[in-house]
Amino acid sequence: MSVPRKVFFTRGVGIHKDRLASFEAALRAAGIEMFNLVYVSSIFPPKCIEVTRLEGLRNLSPGEIVYAVMARADTNEPNRLVSAAVGLALPKEQDHYGYLSEHHTYGETETQSGEYAEDLAATMLATTLGIEFDPDTAWQEREQIYKASGKIIETSHICQSAKGDVSGKWTTVIAAAVFIME
Structure with missing residues (x-):
């Protein structure tokens, strides 16, 4: 069974005249350009621990197939x-899975x-935890409800934004949760 045991978060921005090269530059800025990235959906595995980007990169080899939840936008x-x-x-119960989400916007x-x-x-x-809430309330209010329930212990995010290059070159931003299989 392949369940990631560690994860690290990273982000980057790249600028280049070619769209693909701009994406490559963003991957390079995030430190993950040397991997064969496979995009996966939004489940954060039970008992998976977060490590620093540096520690995570030490556990991976160039060319390795690496699973990641990634958000990407370009202009x-x-x-x-x-x-x-x-x-x-992340849920309080360590045997329960958490969630990751991707958001890319202008x-x-x-x-x-x-x-x-x-x-x-x-x-x-x-x-999934059965916490009742009004989806039309503001995030800050719902965040308090979620955490007060005692069922959700942590929420966080990583984000990269940038303004498009003034000369019209492609500007790409990425944010990613990168899994380590060990």
Whole structure:
């Protein structure tokens, strides 16, 4: 059974005249360009522990197939704001899975995009745990309800935003949760 035991979070921005090269530059800035990345969905495995980016990278080898939850956005419009975020919500019960969410958008600040991704992850987890809430209330209010339930102990996010290059080169932003299989 292949269940990740560790995860690290990373982000990056890349700028280049070619769209693909801009993405490569963002991967390089995030430190994950040397892996064969396989995108996976939103489940944070039970008992998976977060490690630093540096520690995580020490556990991986160039060319390795690596699973990641990744958000990506790009633009070649000068000064257009792009943002990519991954949100995390962890349950109190360590044997229960948590959630990761990807959010990629235009025109949102890093704070707005990051909080939205965090909200998405927490809301998905809350629904699986049976926490009652009004989905129309503001994130900050729901965050308090989720944590007061005693069922969700942590929510967080990682986000990268950037304004499109003024000369019209491609600007790519990424945020990722990178799994280590050990």
